[in-house]
Amino acid sequence: MSGPGDILLSIRGLQKAFGGLVAVRDLSFDIPQGKILGLIGPNGSGKTTVLNLVTAEFAPDRGTILFKDRDIVGAKSFEVCRMRIARTFQLVRVLPHMTTRENVMLGRMFGSAPTVPAHAAKEADALLDRVGLKPRAGMFASQLTYIDQKRLELARALAAHPELLLLDEWLAGLNPTELKIGIDLVRQIGREGITIVMIEHVMEAIRALCHRVVVMNAGERIAEGTPDSVLSDPQVIQAYLGGSDAAA
Amino acid sequence: MDRRTFVKGSAAVVGAATLPRTPAQAQAAPDKIRFGYAITQSGPLGPGADSTTVSNYKLWNKLVNDAGGIMLKKFGKKVPIEMVAYDDQGKPDELLKLTERLIQQDKVDMVLSPYATHMNLAQAPIINKYEYPVIMTTATTNKTYELGPRWPYAFWNIAQPREASQPLSKAIADLKKQGKIKGRVAAIYPSVEYGVENNEAFLEAAKKDGLEVVFNKSYAFGASDLQPLIREVMATNPDAFLAFSYPPDTFMLTEQAQILGFNPQFMYVAIGGVFPQYKDKFGNKVNGILVYGPSDPKAPGMDEYAKAHRDLFKQEYEPGGVNVYAALQLTQQAIETVGEIDRKKIRDVIANTTFKTLWGEIKYVKQLNANPWAVGQWQNGELTVIYPADKAGAKPLLFPKPAWS
Amino acid sequence: MILFEVFLGGLLLGGMYGLIALGLNLQYGVARILNLSYGEFFMGGAFTAFFTIMLWKLNPLLSLFVSLPIAFVINWLIYQYLMIPLVRRAADQDALDADVVLVTFGLFFVFQGLALVNWSGDLRGYSFLSSPVHLVGATVAFNRLFAFLAACALAFALFLVLRYTRFGTALRAMTIDPVAASLVGIDVRKFSALAFAAGGALAAASGMLVSTFISFSSTIGVEYTLKALIVVILAGVGRVTGTLAAGLVLGVVESVGGYLVDPQLTIAINFGLFMLVLLLRPTGLFTRA
Numbered sequence: 001m002s003g004p005g006d007i008l009l010s011i012r013g014l015q016k017a018f019g020g021l022v023a024v025r026d027l028s029f030d031i032p033q034g035k036i037l038g039l040i041g042p043n044g045s046g047k048t049t050v051l052n053l054v055t056a057e058f059a060p061d062r063g064t065i066l067f068k069d070r071d072i073v074g075a076k077s078f079e080v081c082r083m084r085i086a087r088t089f090q091l092v093r094v095l096p097h098m099t100t101r102e103n104v105m106l107g108r109m110f111g112s113a114p115t116v117p118a119h120a121a122k123e124a125d126a127l128l129d130r131v132g133l134k135p136r137a138g139m140f141a142s143q144l145t146y147i148d149q150k151r152l153e154l155a156r157a158l159a160a161h162p163e164l165l166l167l168d169e170w171l172a173g174l175n176p177t178e179l180k181i182g183i184d185l186v187r188q189i190g191r192e193g194i195t196i197v198m199i200e201h202v203m204e205a206i207r208a209l210c211h212r213v214v215v216m217n218a219g220e221r222i223a224e225g226t227p228d229s230v231l232s233d234p235q236v237i238q239a240y241l242g243g244s245d246a247a248a
Numbered sequence: 249m250d251r252r253t254f255v256k257g258s259a260a261v262v263g264a265a266t267l268p269r270t271p272a273q274a275q276a277a278p279d280k281i282r283f284g285y286a287i288t289q290s291g292p293l294g295p296g297a298d299s300t301t302v303s304n305y306k307l308w309n310k311l312v313n314d315a316g317g318i319m320l321k322k323f324g325k326k327v328p329i330e331m332v333a334y335d336d337q338g339k340p341d342e343l344l345k346l347t348e349r350l351i352q353q354d355k356v357d358m359v360l361s362p363y364a365t366h367m368n369l370a371q372a373p374i375i376n377k378y379e380y381p382v383i384m385t386t387a388t389t390n391k392t393y394e395l396g397p398r399w400p401y402a403f404w405n406i407a408q409p410r411e412a413s414q415p416l417s418k419a420i421a422d423l424k425k426q427g428k429i430k431g432r433v434a435a436i437y438p439s440v441e442y443g444v445e446n447n448e449a450f451l452e453a454a455k456k457d458g459l460e461v462v463f464n465k466s467y468a469f470g471a472s473d474l475q476p477l478i479r480e481v482m483a484t485n486p487d488a489f490l491a492f493s494y495p496p497d498t499f500m501l502t503e504q505a506q507i508l509g510f511n512p513q514f515m516y517v518a519i520g521g522v523f524p525q526y527k528d529k530f531g532n533k534v535n536g537i538l539v540y541g542p543s544d545p546k547a548p549g550m551d552e553y554a555k556a557h558r559d560l561f562k563q564e565y566e567p568g569g570v571n572v573y574a575a576l577q578l579t580q581q582a583i584e585t586v587g588e589i590d591r592k593k594i595r596d597v598i599a600n601t602t603f604k605t606l607w608g609e610i611k612y613v614k615q616l617n618a619n620p621w622a623v624g625q626w627q628n629g630e631l632t633v634i635y636p637a638d639k640a641g642a643k644p645l646l647f648p649k650p651a652w653s
Numbered sequence: 654m655i656l657f658e659v660f661l662g663g664l665l666l667g668g669m670y671g672l673i674a675l676g677l678n679l680q681y682g683v684a685r686i687l688n689l690s691y692g693e694f695f696m697g698g699a700f701t702a703f704f705t706i707m708l709w710k711l712n713p714l715l716s717l718f719v720s721l722p723i724a725f726v727i728n729w730l731i732y733q734y735l736m737i738p739l740v741r742r743a744a745d746q747d748a749l750d751a752d753v754v755l756v757t758f759g760l761f762f763v764f765q766g767l768a769l770v771n772w773s774g775d776l777r778g779y780s781f782l783s784s785p786v787h788l789v790g791a792t793v794a795f796n797r798l799f800a801f802l803a804a805c806a807l808a809f810a811l812f813l814v815l816r817y818t819r820f821g822t823a824l825r826a827m828t829i830d831p832v833a834a835s836l837v838g839i840d841v842r843k844f845s846a847l848a849f850a851a852g853g854a855l856a857a858a859s860g861m862l863v864s865t866f867i868s869f870s871s872t873i874g875v876e877y878t879l880k881a882l883i884v885v886i887l888a889g890v891g892r893v894t895g896t897l898a899a900g901l902v903l904g905v906v907e908s909v910g911g912y913l914v915d916p917q918l919t920i921a922i923n924f925g926l927f928m929l930v931l932l933l934r935p936t937g938l939f940t941r942a
Contacts, residue, residue, distance in 0.1 A: 057832075105822070110838035111838050295775065295871065299774065474916075479658065506783065563773065
């Protein structure tokens with residue numbers, strides 16, 4: 001069991017191209033245990049691809065991903081989930097024909113400590129309460145609003161008892177009140193010892209939550225440091241102002 | 249040379265030319281008689297073709313050769329036979345192509361019948377054109393009445409719709425005359441050509457015989473449940489029940505009639521009623537049921553035939569195939585009568601001779617079998633031949649059909 | 654009164670339709686494999702039952718002890734070693750369907766060919782529970798009633814498994830979205846293999862039950878794959894719990910329709926309903942479209 005200060009996840013020389021398009025180029029950075037790491041950059045800089053590589057949605061062309069000192073490249077996505085790595089999605093991916101509760105139960109039942117539906121249901125309800133979805137536990141996930149579906153995804157991810165939580169623009173599209181609630185929730189989760197990597201465009205959240213930030217552009221890491229330092233880095237500002245620059 | 253020598257020499261040559269030829273100088277016998285057939289060996293009709301027809305071709309091939317072959321008296325010797333076979337895949341145009349091939353390229357001596365009514369009909373004009381006599385053994389359709397006289401080289405062996413249904417109508421009329429039944433007839437049939445034609449032929453005969461047809465409906469071929477229809481039949485209170493059915497329906501309606509307790513005193517099912525599997529399924533409940541196209545298991549030679557079939561195929565013979573074997577028997581007899589492979593002469597012999605075969609007596613009138621076995625009945629767990637009643641081997645009708653126990 | 658009996662008969666017939674389709678909905682709906690050799694296992698179940706009663710003189714239900722495990726194992730092997738390679742390399746469901754159709758069609762030929770060689774093409778049938786049962790003034794065949802009850806029991810059991818067990822929940826998730834399912838830790842391949850195997854076993858079970866009242870031969874496989882597919886599409890691909898209901902609807906409409914209109918039309922009505930549903934509600938009667 002890793003302790004605070006250890007490196008939980010280490011990305012080394014990661015490379016991924018889709019056809020002629022290089023999405024991630026020789027990328028390396030570490031994620032320390034117990035901290036919240038921000039991953040930012042213009043659209044198309046490869047951030048989501050990094051998450052997808054970690055959760056083994058596809059395999060990298062080169063490089064290693066060390067999770068607790070074990071290279072997980074080559075593992076299947078369901079195996080990664082069982083290693084207690086959970087995530088949410090930019091485009092919400094709930095199961096529409098199952099209830100809110102059942103969606104969360106899935107996270108619990110098939111994660112690292114598999115259990116039966118009856119047991120999972122209890123935990124699911126507790127988690128739903130935590131994210132504010134308790135009144136809608138019996139509704140079909142397809143009937144939830146977009147924001148509620150995002151909350152559902154978070155509850156589902158938490159149900160898997162993750163050590164590492166990957167959030168892909170989870171705080172996007174929220175009004176100020178919702179944003180505050182969301183930020184508080186993420187902070188709470190971080191305080192429970194769960195290591196978090198969050199891809200965000202909402203800089204307020206980055207400043208409020210992240211201990212460290214990694215900046216990507218065109219598949220490469222261009223800066224790393226505290227939120228304040230990277231957000232005032234001229235290179236970073238240039239990358240954002242230069243508009244979306246999906247590497248050709 | 250001088251004149252005397254020339255005359256003597258010429259006389260000697262002329263004399264030699266007129267001497268009777270010795271056997272050693274006779275025209276050589278063929279070393280094989282080749283029979284060709286194109287038949288369905290794949291697809292849904294394949295299994296039926298195999299158990300009814302192909303197995304008989306193979307059995308006959310073996311038994312004839314075991315006996316040394318067919319006697320060609322022109323050459324004074326028996327000549328073994330050989331088969332050339334093709335798969336028509338159930339497609340009529342494939343059958344036509346293959347038939348042409350057998351005749352033109354393989355140059356077989358004789359052609360044997362394909363399988364199923366529409367295939368028999370398809371091949372008939374071709375073998376007729378090339379003047380190959382063929383006995384068609386699996387066609388039953390009204391078309392033969394018109395085509396039989398038209399094609400001298402195609403012979404139709406089994407009971408056609410009229411021959412199949414007239415005896416039924418007559419039997420019911422007789423029973424009615426004897427006061428044994430009221431003569432209320434219910435008939436059902438699948439809505440395919442066979443069912444429609446047989447039903448029509450029966451209705452014609454019933455009209456002439458003055459029978460009362462109280463119920464007459466068709467059902468979808470391949471139906472999964474005939475109980476509603478049988479209920480409707482029962483509601484009209486018939487004492488004679490006829491079903492011009494195909495194997496799956498034959499089995500199903502028999503079971504469902506039993507379930508409903510429907511006990512007509514006179515009951516007929518068509519195709520499949522002769523199958524050993526029909527008896528296997530229903531046991532003694534088959535007794536009294538009349539069926540289409542029987543063969544007589546007690547006919548002379550049948551024991552040997554049954555044993556030979558069992559030995560070769562490890563399976564019981566299919567009664568519907570006995571007519572196929574009989575056709576082969578009479579073909580052999582015709583060839584032996586002619587003494588050589590002269591197809592025109594063979595055709596004439598087939599057309600004008602009464603043959604004794606495993607399937608009883610066979611005589612063709614305008615190429616149609618004059619009185620094939622049309623209706624049989626299960627009696628005491630055995631298949632018996634009933635109609636034509638005047639044909640050698642026919643047994644009397646068992647009436648009434650015993651109630652399902 | 655006849656109408657009521659016809660309706661009842663239609664329910665029983667519908668139970669049969671639902672029964673034969675349950676397994677295919679597991680294979681196609683859950684494991685996403687349109688198995689054209691499905692009906693061959695139905696046929697195998699029928700033959701095993703036939704030999705059990707006719708050759709060994711035992712109760713044909715005992716044949717399930719043989720046919721269920723064999724069908725399960727063979728289907729599992731088919732999925733593991735023939736289907737997984739196809740799943741791996743297919744770019745999308747359409748490409749997978751095309752490959753699967755070819756391979757399972759080949760399997761159909763192999764299995765049917767083996768059956769023809771060993772068991773010939775002869776029609777088979779046996780009598781089991783072929784006695785009448787009188788219910789509320791109507792008569793039904795005991796064997797059909799038995800198959801209907803078995804269908805209900807199986808459908809209910811499947812419902813319980815899907816709703817209340819871990820395995821069943823995984824199957825439901827996979828049916829909805831296999832990628833999302835794997836992202837919550839479901840080993841989609843392992844469960845697909847099990848679902849596919851279970852589907853094959855259900856095919857054999859339905860073959861055994863149906864063989865008690867319908868005659869069959871080595872070549873009936875295709876016909877029953879087609880019947881099952883119609884019911885699956887009618888219910889909605891993946892709607893395992895709706896399969897029985899769809900079968901019942903089909904059976905009742907066919908029987909009552911045929912009785913009221915014309916017995917010639919029973920099969921036409923069957924296809925007619927199918928086409929109507931395809932036109933009006935293509936995802937199936939029981940999908941939450």
